[in-house]
Amino acid sequence: MKLAIRPQSTWQQRIQVPLQVVLYIAFFLTAQRLVDWLRLPLPANIVGMLLLLALIMLRVLPLNWVKAGSRWLLAEMLLFFIPAVVAVVNYSQLLRVDGWRIMLVIMISTLLVLSATALVVDRVYRFEMRLAARKKERQGE
Structure with a gap:
């Protein structure tokens, strides 16, 4: 049985990527505080990615909540x-x-x-x- 995917409204499409980028920034800031607090020998971006991966794998954070933002960041990587x-x-x-x-x-x-x-x-x-x-x-x- 195939589930029909409901199309997103234009409002959802326009707000989704910025919200996901804000989510990534929040993960980075949280990871930075964890690194400082626990004195971890890892950079905050690695800790943040591991934290994000753990939340996705534990199904706490749905993958589609981060997919559009990650695609946009990869598409614009040259700017970085x-x-x-x-x-x-x-x-x-x-x-x-x-x-x-x-x-x-x-x-x-x-x-x-x-x-x-x-x-x-x-x-x-x-x-x-x-x-x-x-x-x-x-x-x-």
Whole structure:
């Protein structure tokens, strides 16, 4: 049975993204206070994302409450990188002299991050497969 999705009114569409962005800001501020209060060795943005993930996975916060805002932020991400472009323009002499070293560090660190991510995904996938096999064995008994 397929449920019909009711279209949102224009008012809901216009207010949804700003409200979700405000929600993200509230998560960040809450996470910042938690980091300061508990003296956590993690940045507040990571703690906020973990908090948001936990609330979504525990079904306290419905996914559709954060979906439109996250899509908008991802679509506008280039605007958040403008300061990096300005820094490149301001330090062009540094890039001419040490640019190859900077690029080498960026390439190596990117390779390390991608490799670590692939390793973690592979391990989690194998773990999930073992759990599924155990569950199937128990159901077969």
